[in-house]
Amino acid sequence: RLALKEDALHYMLLGRASQIEFVSKYRPRVATIGIGGNDLGFADKLRECLTGDKTCRYASEDRAETAHEISRTVYPRLVDSFTALRNASPTTRFYAIGYPQVIAPEGSGTCGVNVQLDELEREYARQTIAYLDDVIEAAASAAGINYLDIEDALDGTNLCSKERQPTVNGITKGN
Secondary structure (H helix, E strand, O other): OHHHHHHHHHOOOOOOOOHHHHHHHHOOOEEEEOOOHHHHOHHHHHHHHHHOOOOOOOOOOOHHHHHHHHHHHHHHHHHHHHHHHHHHOOOOEEEEEOOOOOEOOOOOOEEEOOEEOOHHHHHHHHHHHHHHHHHHHHHHHHHOOEEEOOOOOOOOOOEOOOOOOOOOOOOOOOO
């Protein structure tokens, strides 16, 4: 088992050793860190919005629950992770990156083959990403690392937009 881990570190096989081990061993000059969405379970929340015929609970009655989860659970994890990485390699210039808005604020509502997100669900997704980005920026600042704002990087070509060729793969209901 130890040999597998050593091979993973030597050959930079991501997912087989923790990121902090790579940073500690290689001490890169620059590194980007993109975390937070999985800690929130955002994909699962959005998936729930895709599976129902009515507005999902996250977009209707449970918005505050998501915001509290971000501030109470995700924020401290981010600060801890950013701080641990910075401490593992003090000479590395770290950049925490936020998330782009993958869903357009308005549009036809068609976000992929056979998928409709209503206005409240699109608004929920956009507000969640905006707030998560704010929290990532605050956590980066608290940990003493840089933040890159990429929230508007996909504007005009995001999902649910009127653009025929979005820059993001579509969302599909089902498997």
